[in-house]
Amino acid sequence: MPIVFTHKPGLVVYLTAGYPSIEVTRDIALQAIDAGADVIELGVPFSDPLADGPVIQRAMERAVARGTRLKDVLTISREIRAARPSAGLVVFSYLNPILRYGLKKFADDAAASGADGVLVTDLIVEEAGEYLAEMARVNLAPIFLAAPTSPNERLEAIATRSQGFVYAISRVGITGTQQNLTSDAASLVARIRRWTTLPVAVGFGISNSEHVAQVGKFADAAVVGSAIVELIERTTTESGPEAAPGAVARFIKGLREPQAALAR
């Protein structure tokens, strides 16, 4: 199914699957969709997440320690798809768990789970030949990351091989929140648009409604990850895991508030 951003700007919500538990991740995703998330990225926990900052590292460590497997992430995907047929659903992973699962089997099972697309953090376009063929075979959208450091010839390859949307990294660095968005993001999005009409989502460091509104001026969607995972961590610690879905839903509604004000 094509990924559609029904809101303007769209919202992509990243969750580390299995943290605080498989069931709660599913419930968070469902409430997030109801609160206005266009796309859910289900992060496959990995023992060595070298592109992630401390918040997602901690969540992954706990999810791995609980024994969360790629198979469990696909189960969450299936349950979300069954409950919310039109939401966008992306499996977000490091490469090794997919290789170990088997690339072909992963493609089959991810597609069967109802996912729309796949994003592999440490898989660049040059190494993605067999992966792209598999994604095409099962009709899953391969989503690639574009970085502010990517020269134009790389952006062309990234933009033309991506489907669903292109994920533009707002700044150099690992995942995690920051105070201000840099000017890197807007120029990167403009460069990406030279080669594609796909929606462009901007992620890394987006944590509040101001950031979302800012991104909305030049991109199609904002990706919120660490801020939500941190909220889940805080809520779980303070009020228990069952409080996390509601807290995330309120946070997501809050991310759109100033835009509602602007529209009036």
Add this chain to the structure above:
Amino acid sequence: MASVILPSVPSESRPGRFGIYGGRYVPETLMAALVELEHEYDVAKADAAFQTELAGLLKDFAGRPTPLYFCKRLTEQLGGAKIYLKREDLLHTGAHKINNALGQGLLAKRMGKKRIIAETGAGQHGVATATVCALLGMECVIYMGDVDMARQELNVLRMRLLGAEVRGVSSGSKTLKDAISEAMRDWVTNVRTTYYLLGSALGAHPYPTMVRDFHRCISREMKEQIIEKEGRLPTAVIACVGGGSNAIGAFYEFIPNREVRLIGVEAGGCGTELGQHAVRFGGGAPGVLQGTFSYVLQDENGQIAMTHSVSAGLDYASIGPEHAALHDSGRAEYVSQDDAAALDAVVKLSRTEGILPALESAHAVAEALRIAPSMPARDILVVNLSGRGDKDMGILARELNIQGA
């Protein structure tokens, strides 16, 4: 063992591939820097001025060529093959790591980088990097796992004395693997200003090739020296393998000489269960860790396994991709020696030849001790003694119950 899973269409002709292994598996943010590094390295490699400056430093600063030493007493006691040691332990800073640190340090200077970061396990690469940064006047940050900082404290002190900032890493297994992840996080954040001086034959292309090239001098000298002393090539070259930098340096020039056995020695640790050793060719399966496709110790879900070795430098879940290719082609053999055998080898070499090897290198010595007695006297073993054992005195005193003051 799991079957080999191809992560992409493999191409033998693509640079950075060793058979199906190697490649580049990194976040996109690093790609421009890796492509730039590959280009700058290619240019430097072909530049006579760069090579002359490096050769000068290797000779006058680091102390190359290192001797090839015949272990007369050890050979007599074992009663089999002749045992030679390639004395990389005699290099400045105490291990082979300085070869690569000097090469990449000069490259970083050439590229105009002022800030150097590196990971270290046993601390030898950290010390070598800190040394080169002091020599070239560059800022130096070293990432080291908390477990390794505790067990290789002497090297932590040396790095700090040399002016480097040592940052402890408390995530995961708190060893080399986690130090590499943290260094990569730093690099991805500061990629525009920072040079990542990777210390093993690991990581994304061009690192495995570049690190190997900077250590090729080991086997080049070995070859000349053994021909000078014995008039022929050795029966076998033996080296310990953590990430694989000293081993690939010791093997490389002998790869075309198929009559020379190449023996890599992995850390057998304290048991055969996953988590008790670092035998990648025993319990590992092909996978991707920290930028490269190679053998990786991992569980059935693709999570990277914990490892153990008494030697911090061999305590790593993956292995350089060129070793993976040499393993699969059968050109090199890989065996393991456990903690106890390495400790025995430290004592044996110290008391028979007056040479205290690093715990890492002691794994290679242990393999020589095992195979030499059953070999004919005309056979020759060359062991790459990659480092000296001063750094290990704390562990050795404890493990061997040696009393101090």
